[in-house]
Amino acid sequence: MERFVHFFLNSKKLSCLFAFIFVLFPLFLSGSIHFTNVTQKYNVEGASYFGGHGICWVDVNYDGRLDIYIKNHKYRGELYVENILYINYGDTFVDEGLSRGVADAYPFGTHGAVFADLDNDKDFDLFSTTTYGGISPAYNHIYENDGTGYFQDITENISPSQDRDTFSRGVAAADFDGDGDIDLYFTNPLSGIDPFNHQPSPPQKLKNFYINNGDLDLYESGGYFYQNDGQGNFSFVSINISALISSIATGDPRSSALGDFDSDGDLDIYITDRVKHNVLLRNDVDDSNWIQVEILSDQTGGAGGIGTKLCLYEAGHLGEPGFLKGFRELTGEYGYLAQDMPAAHFGVNHSLKYDLIIEFLNGEQRTLSSIAPGQKIQTAYILPPLDLSGERKLNKGLLYYEDVIQLKWNANSGNSDLIKYRIYKIEPWRKFIYIDEVTADVFIYNVRNTTQGLQYTVAVTAVNSQNIEGAPAFVTIE
Amino acid sequence: MQDDVFKQVYGDSAWIFCGEYSYRLPFLLRKHLEIGVEYRFLYDKGKLTVTKESVDLMISDVNLSLRYLFDLNKFILFLGPGVDYLKYKEKYPPNFPVSSVKGSVLGFSFQAGCYFDFSASLGIKLSTQYTYAQADEGVVKADIGGIGIKAGLVYRFDF
Numbered sequence: 001m002e003r004f005v006h007f008f009l010n011s012k013k014l015s016c017l018f019a020f021i022f023v024l025f026p027l028f029l030s031g032s033i034h035f036t037n038v039t040q041k042y043n044v045e046g047a048s049y050f051g052g053h054g055i056c057w058v059d060v061n062y063d064g065r066l067d068i069y070i071k072n073h074k075y076r077g078e079l080y081v082e083n084i085l086y087i088n089y090g091d092t093f094v095d096e097g098l099s100r101g102v103a104d105a106y107p108f109g110t111h112g113a114v115f116a117d118l119d120n121d122k123d124f125d126l127f128s129t130t131t132y133g134g135i136s137p138a139y140n141h142i143y144e145n146d147g148t149g150y151f152q153d154i155t156e157n158i159s160p161s162q163d164r165d166t167f168s169r170g171v172a173a174a175d176f177d178g179d180g181d182i183d184l185y186f187t188n189p190l191s192g193i194d195p196f197n198h199q200p201s202p203p204q205k206l207k208n209f210y211i212n213n214g215d216l217d218l219y220e221s222g223g224y225f226y227q228n229d230g231q232g233n234f235s236f237v238s239i240n241i242s243a244l245i246s247s248i249a250t251g252d253p254r255s256s257a258l259g260d261f262d263s264d265g266d267l268d269i270y271i272t273d274r275v276k277h278n279v280l281l282r283n284d285v286d287d288s289n290w291i292q293v294e295i296l297s298d299q300t301g302g303a304g305g306i307g308t309k310l311c312l313y314e315a316g317h318l319g320e321p322g323f324l325k326g327f328r329e330l331t332g333e334y335g336y337l338a339q340d341m342p343a344a345h346f347g348v349n350h351s352l353k354y355d356l357i358i359e360f361l362n363g364e365q366r367t368l369s370s371i372a373p374g375q376k377i378q379t380a381y382i383l384p385p386l387d388l389s390g391e392r393k394l395n396k397g398l399l400y401y402e403d404v405i406q407l408k409w410n411a412n413s414g415n416s417d418l419i420k421y422r423i424y425k426i427e428p429w430r431k432f433i434y435i436d437e438v439t440a441d442v443f444i445y446n447v448r449n450t451t452q453g454l455q456y457t458v459a460v461t462a463v464n465s466q467n468i469e470g471a472p473a474f475v476t477i478e
Numbered sequence: 479m480q481d482d483v484f485k486q487v488y489g490d491s492a493w494i495f496c497g498e499y500s501y502r503l504p505f506l507l508r509k510h511l512e513i514g515v516e517y518r519f520l521y522d523k524g525k526l527t528v529t530k531e532s533v534d535l536m537i538s539d540v541n542l543s544l545r546y547l548f549d550l551n552k553f554i555l556f557l558g559p560g561v562d563y564l565k566y567k568e569k570y571p572p573n574f575p576v577s578s579v580k581g582s583v584l585g586f587s588f589q590a591g592c593y594f595d596f597s598a599s600l601g602i603k604l605s606t607q608y609t610y611a612q613a614d615e616g617v618v619k620a621d622i623g624g625i626g627i628k629a630g631l632v633y634r635f636d637f
Contacts, residue, residue, distance in 0.1 A: 395528035396483050398535055398620050399568045399579040399613060404528055446529050449575045 034284040035243030035269075044068060044086055044093045044270070045277040051075030051109060052272035056339035057259030058115040058124055060100070061149025065090060066259045066341050069102065070272060071128065073109035079135065080105040083113075083128075087149070088261060101151035102126055102143055107135035114339060116173035116182045116306055117297060123147045123430045129168030129186050138165040140186065147430020173306065182306065221338075222253025222271055243281045251276035259341035265290045265374060267345055288350040288374025294343040295330060295358070296380040296471035305330045305380075308360050310344045315353040315370050325354065348373045366414075382462050382470025385409035385421065385443075390458055390477040395446070405447040405477050409460055411440075417464045423447070426457040426474065437463070481621040488524035488535060494626060495519050502547070510548070512556065516541040531571035537622055539564045539609070541587060556605075557590035564611050566622055585611025585623050593632055601632040 039045045046052050054071030061067070065088035072081040082105045085097035097103035104110075108131050115124040123145040132138035139162040143151035155162050171186035217228045225237040225244065237244070247253075252274035258267040266283035273279065291312065295305020310328045317323035328344035348354060356368040360381045368379065388409040395402040407423065418440040424432040425447070438445055440462070450456060459472035500514035518539040526533055543560030562585035569578045591605020609623030 393528050395526050395574075396487060397526055397533045397568050397570055397574075397579075398481070398484050398487050398524075398622075399566070399615050399618055400570065400574070400576055401618055402526075402528075402575050406528060448529075448573055 035246075035281040036284055037243055037246045037279065038282045039278065039280045042091075042093050042280060044280050046070065046272075047072065047081070047084065051078070051081050051274060052278045053109065053111060053254045053274065054113050054338060055255050055257045055270050055272045055278075056113055056115055057257050057261070057270070057341040058339065059088075060085070060115070060124055060145065060151075061087065062123070062147075063088075065263075066261045067149075068093060068259075068261075068270060069097075069113060069115070069126070070278065071110035071113050073111065073274065074107070074133070075274065079107050079109075081109050083110050100149055101153065102128075104128075104141065104153065106130040106138060108133035108138060111169040112171035112186060114171045114173040114184070115342075116184075118142065118173075118182055118184075119144060121147070121430050121432065123297075126151060127171060127173065127184055127186075129166065129171050131167050131169060132165035136165050137163075138167075139163060140166055140168050145430065146428055147426065152429075219256065219269065221256040222247055222250035222273070224248070246279050246281065247271065249276075250279060255338035257338040257340050258345070260292065260343075260345070263376075265292065265376070289348055291346045291348055291354060291356075291371055291373055292343050292376040293328075293346075293356065293358070294376060294378045295360075296378055296384065305360075306342065308358060310359075311357045312346050312348070313355045313357070315355050318355040318357065318367065318369075343376075350374060379414070380471035382418075382464055382468060383412040383414045384471045384473035385460050385462060386412050386473070388460055388473040388475045390447075390456070390475045392450070392452070392477060393446075395448075402448065403450045403452050405450050405456060405458065407445045407447065407458060407460065407475070409443050409473065411443065412462065415462055415464075415470070417466075418462050419465050420463045421445075422461045422463055422469060424459040424461070424472070426459055432459065432472075481624065483527075483620060484622075484624075486527050487533065488522045492520055492522040496628060496630065498630075500545075510546055512545045512547055512558075514541075514543045514545065514560075516543065526571070526574070529571075529573070531573070533571065534569040535566070536568075537564055537566045539585075539611075541609075543587065543589060545589070552595050554593040554595075555590075556592065558588070560587040560589060560607075561585070562587050562609055562611055562623075564613075564622060566613055579615055581613060581615065583611050583613050583622070585609050587623070591628070595632075595634075599634045601634070603628070603630045603632045 051072045051074060052070055053073040056069040057066045058069060059066050067088050068086040070084040072083055082103040083097050084095050085100055085102050086093035087096045110128045111131050113126060113128040115126055117123060118125040125145050126143040129140045130138045139155060141153055141155045142158050144154045145151055168186045171184060173182050173184055217226060219225055227235050227237050250271055250273045253271050254274050256269050256271045258269055261268050266285040268283045269281040271279045293310055295308045308330045311324060312326040314323040314325060325348060326346040330342060330344060350373040354371045356371055358366045364381055366381060390405045390407050393404050393406050395404045420437045420439050422437045423435045423445050425435055427433055435447060447458060455476060455478055457474060457476045459474050461472045462470045496516055496518045498514050498516035500512050502509055503511045520537040522535050524533050539562050541560050541562045543558055545556040545558035548555040564585055565582045567578060567580035570576060587607055587609040589605050589607035593601050593603050595601035605628045607626045611623040613620045613622050
């Protein structure tokens with residue numbers, strides 16, 4: 001590992017390396033590599049114009065499938081190019097950026113973007129940056145998610161006001177000051193420089209590579225694959241692997257993001273290209289040498305668990321440095337203009353079991369033991385109640401009937417020290433309207449005076465003795 | 479009571495307290511006709527079907543009936559129709575959408591039974607009665623009549 005660090009920190013090629021985008025991931029742990037170019041099949045090659053810049057994997061509509069957000073930039077004089085939001089429908093993607101309110105076309109396009117829960121309402125909002133190129137306005141923008149994947153530009157309502165032309169590019173979202181909400185850091189590389197001097201600014205790498213005792217391999221956006229020997233020594237992977245040609249053949253690759261879009265347990269790559277079509281590389285490793293951990297949104301971990309740290313150990317050796325098999329910190333944007341899927345992916349040996357320590361933003365920890373590889377784990381600091389269901393009933397007197405929704409749930413054995421459950425009605429824009437709370441030994445609640453024919457979405461959260469509220473369980477009653 | 483919802487909320491039956499004045503008509507059908515005016519009052523506590531909160535029900539009924547009598551020594555059998563005017567009120571707990579529902583309705587009844595005389599002035603009355611009365615409160619229509627079984631003391635006097 002020291003050699004790995006030494007290589008990056010002391011190499012004379014450091015400045016050159018930073019001009020590229022590096023993504024580290026446990027791609028090769030299980031051996032063979034096989035990617036297939038499925039760009040056409042999934043209809044994600046971008047628009048008829050080029051100019052692809054940034055890329056985010058994010059499930060904006062909470063349907064369990066990763067969507068793709070692509071930031072486009074001006075290309076060959078074509079201004080006002082729209083961003084793309086590819087909604088994942090399983091067997092294809094559909095660009096719904098315009099209808100969902102995030103296609104805004106700035107004069108010189110979008111550079112950076114990050115999805116994070118900026119208003120603490122447990123969904124992914126969007127912050128995007130733009131660069132002034134001589135045409136105003138060129139403001140950064142914030143879009144509020146209504147909880148169903150539709151966005152509203154609320155830039156005019158935020159403070160500090162975004163009413164000046166900027167030169168922003170990369171952006172990172174994290175709780176920098178440790179107060180439990182998401183802060184934003186974005187670059188402004190050309191500030192103070194003549195805005196009409198179009199000298200290129202270097203891509204801003206906001207989140208550098210992880211220093212990791214696990215076996216993180218390396219992909220150079222639009223370039224080569226490097227395999228880690230587990231000791232931090234990388235070796236170039238032969239050129240005759242599938243998809244490498246597609247990678248190298250990119251024209252001006254700007255960003256790449258990792259996400260398991262086909263839910264097969266390996267990490268796929270989407271690459272944006274400034275001058276050619278974008279590329280989706282599907283990872284075909286097809287084995288069970290992996291563990292994915294998704295942190296459910298709650299007041300402690302924030303949306304997607306951004307800021308959460310995860311340490312994976314060989315089972316029975318929790319906390320022993322020699323048995324650390326992987327460390328991850330969930331972040332917003334990762335690298336220049338890219339955001340990986342908001343989950344931690346570990347490459348592991350399928351014949352072993354593992355223990356996991358999850359450290360949340362507030363420093364509290366959760367331990368999961370004897371995890372078998374080949375599965376995706378959803379967890380949270382305080383786990384949501386299990387088996388939440390809702391049933392419409394008539395609460396009858398002899399002469400008047402009240403429509404009620406009877407909620408039932410089960411305790412989550414992963415929780416301890418709970419004192420109560422809170423019940424919320426979910427209104428548009430994913431607003432949590434507090435209804436009531438019941439003690440922790442009650443697992444049934446009647447939502448009163450509802451209306452037949454109206455659809456209701458209700459959430460139940462668990463609350464511990466420190467009054468920390470956990471990830472919600474949702475149920476929609478037609 | 480036979481209403482299904484009544485059974486769910488208040489149970490299978492309820493006590494009704496009654497008082498009746500009856501008068502055997504001296505001039506028709508050889509004194510085989512009797513008219514009666516009866517006041518009945520029901521008060522019961524129940525529980526809402528889902529939340530199990532307490533509710534109260536009050537029904538008062540003024541019944542006017544006409545009965546044909548069969549004299550069999552100490553037994554007098556009778557049967558006949560009647561008309562009822564019922565007032566009702568149900569009170570609900572604080573979390574319920576409404577605090578109470580009240581109203582009135584006309585009903586019809588039919589009764590049959592017998593008198594058994596211990597003496598010239600004392601006896602008992604046993605009867606059964608079916609009342610049809612439907613409270614119409616919009617979407618909710620409740621049968622507040624039903625089948626009742628009555629037992630009571632009879633005091634006869636002349637004037």
